[in-house]
């Protein structure tokens with residue numbers, strides 16, 4: 337479910353018993369903006385920032401009080417904004433738009449005000465001058481990618497993602513300037529994208545670099561001459577700080 341908090345929509349995940357009749361009211365929400373209340377939501381950093389219901393959450397179909405009245409008034413006054421936001425959410429959920437290949441020029445025209453955290457776009461790019469020095473290898477959590485001092489393959493409780501049973505694994509980052517003829521953009525690819533870009537798995541890349549036998553030239557040649565598809569999404573700074581950056585989500589060779 338999406339709701340408007342100030343200008344950027346916010347996702348609230350509704351769990352357990354609240355998914356019954358009350359949530360149906362929200363699911364079928366297509367008409368004018370609804371003003372509803374939730375208590376005891378807990379924040380989550382999933383997809384930037386979102387809220388989630390808890391065991392003690394109650395749902396108010398018709399909240400009373402000054403703040404609810406102020407919000408009702410706001411949604412009446414900002415009706416055009418709320419409607420355009422709802423429309424945009426529908427567009428983003430529609431997968432046909434998400435498969436379209438956009439130009440870097442059109443990505444650069446996107447603004448905080450009309451971009452949603454869930455957006456995904458494909459661009460078709462080359463990396464004219466891939467730099468070997470922009471590849472960083474390290475040992476990190478297989479879940480969140482944060483650095484760890486643990487030995488490769490050992491299982492540990494990661495203090496960054498607070499997930500039990502994380503495994504210390506080779507991780508790769510690669511920063512590059514991409515172009516598609518309409519503009520240039522800088523991205524940092526993480527382990528999974530690097531594996532596809534380099535056509536090697538992370539442990540091979542890590543081991544070869546450590547042993548000094550990594551051959552970047554053929555990879556660089558391919559990256560600079562063969563266009564590939566990069567799926568990008570707004571970085572989590574959008575929901576957190578209203579700053580629009582674009583981060584790679586997937587790579588596909590044609």
Ligand SMILES: [Zn+2]
Pocket residue numbers: 477478479480481482494495496497498499502
């Ligand atoms: Zn972690």
